Amino acid sequence: MLCFVKVIQFIGIWLQKIFTMCGITGYVGYKNASPILLEGLRKLEYRGYDSAGLALLNGSQLYLEKRKGRVSVLADEMQKHPFRAQTGISHTRWATHGEVTDANAHPHLSSDGNFALVHNGIIENYESIKKFLSAEGYSFSSQTDSEVLANLIAYHYARRTDEKCESRFLEAVRKALMHVEGTYGIAVLCRFFPKQIVAARKGSPLLIGVGKDEMLVSSDVLGFAGRAKNVIYLEDSQVASIAPENCDIVTIGNKQIDFVVSKIDWELENADLAGASHYMEKEIFEQPKALENAIRGRISDDLSTAQLGGINMTPNELRQIDRILFCACGTAWHACLAAEHLIEKYARIPVEVEYASEFRYRNAPLDKSTLVFVISQSGETIDTLEALRESKRKGFKTLAITNSVGSTISRESDGGLYQYAGKEIGVASTKAFTSQVAISLLLALYIGRMRDLSFAEGREIVKAVKSLPAMAEEVLKLAPKIQEIAKKYAKFDDFLFLGRLSEFPVALEGALKLKEISYIHAEAYPAGEMKHGPIALVCPECPTVVFANTDDVLPKIISNAQEIKARKGPVIAITNSPEDFEKSADDIIPLPKVHEALCPIISTIPAQLLAYYIALERGCDVDKPRNLAKAVTVE
Numbered sequence: 363m364l365c366f367v368k369v370i371q372f373i374g375i376w377l378q379k380i381f382t383m384c385g386i387t388g389y390v391g392y393k394n395a396s397p398i399l400l401e402g403l404r405k406l407e408y409r410g411y412d413s414a415g416l417a418l419l420n421g422s423q424l425y426l427e428k429r430k431g432r433v434s435v436l437a438d439e440m441q442k443h444p445f446r447a448q449t450g451i452s453h454t455r456w457a458t459h460g461e462v463t464d465a466n467a468h469p470h471l472s473s474d475g476n477f478a479l480v481h482n483g484i485i486e487n488y489e490s491i492k493k494f495l496s497a498e499g500y501s502f503s504s505q506t507d508s509e510v511l512a513n514l515i516a517y518h519y520a521r522r523t524d525e526k527c528e529s530r531f532l533e534a535v536r537k538a539l540m541h542v543e544g545t546y547g548i549a550v551l552c553r554f555f556p557k558q559i560v561a562a563r564k565g566s567p568l569l570i571g572v573g574k575d576e577m578l579v580s581s582d583v584l585g586f587a588g589r590a591k592n593v594i595y596l597e598d599s600q601v602a603s604i605a606p607e608n609c610d611i612v613t614i615g616n617k618q619i620d621f622v623v624s625k626i627d628w629e630l631e632n633a634d635l636a637g638a639s640h641y642m643e644k645e646i647f648e649q650p651k652a653l654e655n656a657i658r659g660r661i662s663d664d665l666s667t668a669q670l671g672g673i674n675m676t677p678n679e680l681r682q683i684d685r686i687l688f689c690a691c692g693t694a695w696h697a698c699l700a701a702e703h704l705i706e707k708y709a710r711i712p713v714e715v716e717y718a719s720e721f722r723y724r725n726a727p728l729d730k731s732t733l734v735f736v737i738s739q740s741g742e743t744i745d746t747l748e749a750l751r752e753s754k755r756k757g758f759k760t761l762a763i764t765n766s767v768g769s770t771i772s773r774e775s776d777g778g779l780y781q782y783a784g785k786e787i788g789v790a791s792t793k794a795f796t797s798q799v800a801i802s803l804l805l806a807l808y809i810g811r812m813r814d815l816s817f818a819e820g821r822e823i824v825k826a827v828k829s830l831p832a833m834a835e836e837v838l839k840l841a842p843k844i845q846e847i848a849k850k851y852a853k854f855d856d857f858l859f860l861g862r863l864s865e866f867p868v869a870l871e872g873a874l875k876l877k878e879i880s881y882i883h884a885e886a887y888p889a890g891e892m893k894h895g896p897i898a899l900v901c902p903e904c905p906t907v908v909f910a911n912t913d914d915v916l917p918k919i920i921s922n923a924q925e926i927k928a929r930k931g932p933v934i935a936i937t938n939s940p941e942d943f944e945k946s947a948d949d950i951i952p953l954p955k956v957h958e959a960l961c962p963i964i965s966t967i968p969a970q971l972l973a974y975y976i977a978l979e980r981g982c983d984v985d986k987p988r989n990l991a992k993a994v995t996v997e
């Protein structure tokens with residue numbers, strides 16, 4: 363029975379407690395499933411694009427189509443062989459176990475032909491299960507761990523002799539999952555139940571979309587392709603039996619769940635290209651808006667501070683904090699480094715930054731008055747989520763900065779701050795980074811004002827923060843100039859990026875953007891470190907991008923640029939002191955003078971544009987760079 367215990371409206375605050383990188387979609391209703399599934403897959407392609415496939419169920423006829431390549435290849439195939447059905451599951455893959463082939467694409471069928479399964483995650487003990495099932499007479503046609511699970515479900519189904527009721531299907535999945543080690547988000551069809559999908563999750567996101575006389579399953583609300591108004595976030599170790607008008611959820615241990623239905627805010631989830639050539643371009647240019655959203659309602663002019671209700675801590679509790687530990691991955695980790703500079707400078711609290719993937723295994727000794735902060739755009743990155751869980755397990759207060767309302771990280775942390783940057787689809791993160799840094803600055807201001815930051819200093823930062831959207835707009839006007847510069851440098855295969863203090867994270871981020879989307883080898887260093895090794899790379903074929911916007915160290919970085927020039931290395935200076943680089947830089951991207959606290963945000967924007975235009979020049983697939991996927995939900 364459909365048991366909607368509570369419908370919760372997202373009202374713009376961090377909701378407390380209530381709440382493979384592949385993409386999964388599923389549909390059960392009364393419409394033709396195939397176009398709905400394909401539309402959902404197109405929206406989820408940012409999660410993986412090695413191969414795509416779908417399984418459709420009409421009566422007891424199970425139809426399977428899967429292809430190596432993009433969703434468009436699958437869609438072409440479906441045009442040739444249309445198959446009408448009102449129930450189906452589909453998948454776009456980012457390969458983990460097994461090469462990118464048609465056979466390894468999902469869905470996978472059990473060898474008795476009764477079950478079709480799509481899977482996101484990794485089944486760690488699949489070898490032993492496979493051995494067991496082979497001995498029981500099941501066979502395998504792919505190299506994947508996922509096919510093992512399809513057969514394990516078939517095995518548990520076959521062991522039961524009771525009538526073919528819907529619970530028998532759910533039970534088979536539940537029993538199978540009891541033997542699985544690893545992570546999964548799965549959706550399963552069974553030939554005997556044409557109006558039912560069974561879905562489950564552990565460590566990989568899975569959502570159930572509630573529409574009118576139809577239900578959908580997806581790894582992300584985008585996969586509902588606008589069809590659902592409400593969503594049920596499946597929690598770890600839960601199994602759902604889904605039919606057009608109802609949904610039943612139990613735990614793997616067979617405990618009934620009173621689930622919560624939340625309203626989807628489609629404005630935040632909007633993912634159209636809106637006339638841009640690429641999502642990355644669109645998202646770079648959305649930064650003024652994203653920054654505005656990050657700061658809206660979070661500033662108190664009267665008190666010259668920030669107001670951050672979502673962190674759910676009283677000023678007194680915050681004053682007890684002696685250290686903040688930030689954990690994240692990739693670009694979000696760079697945002698943590700920027701946060702470290704800002705918080706240490708303005709709030710005077712020691713900050714440590716850890717790679718989430720290292721922290722979760724390293725058993726780091728933490729002082730009891732440490733506050734753990736994770737940053738994650740998607741709110742689903744498995745390493746970051748596990749770092750959060752590890753910290754919670756040890757009893758630490760955990761907060762999060764995330765862009766994804768209702769994501770696992772937002773649900774499991776003790777509080778936090780939403781970015782409201784709007785959906786980020788481009789695989790290379792852009793607007794999420796600057797928005798994360800802006801929120802970190804608000805945090806520095808907020809905690810700083812509880813400690814040593816004076817009213818006057820606070821007022822200066824407040825003024826600066828309020829100017830952020832306009833400043834970002836100003837920098838975006840440099841796009842044509844940066845595109846010209848990009849043309850000149852697109853031929854090079856090695857780059858150095860140098861920045862100091864809060865611009866070192868910017869250098870790291872600039873190098874990462876270039877690597878990701880144009881496959882150019884790029885390294886970033888604090889500029890002062892250059893002489894200790896990296897300078898050996900300097901030559902006419904290795905351009906250096908120098909960020910020089912931090913007054914405290916400006917003369918130093920001017921010297922660093924001259925040292926590069928003296929060795930015939932091309933220099934691109936991104937600076938608010940262009941006159942100082944006339945002799946040493948081959949090209950200058952002149953930035954407006956801003957409060958130093960804004961530097962890591964403002965100087966990142968030209969670096970994003972440079973990477974974007976260089977990738978375009980090199981003919982790279984900017985939104986779908988090779989080997990990458992947007993939400994990294996496998997280790």
Ligand code: F6R
Pocket residue numbers: 691692693694695737738739740741742743746789790791792874878992993994
């Ligand atoms: C790089 C990029 C990745 C992500 C990282 C963490 O452009 O997007 O490095 O930053 O995978 O992702 P989230 O922030 O979703 O946890």
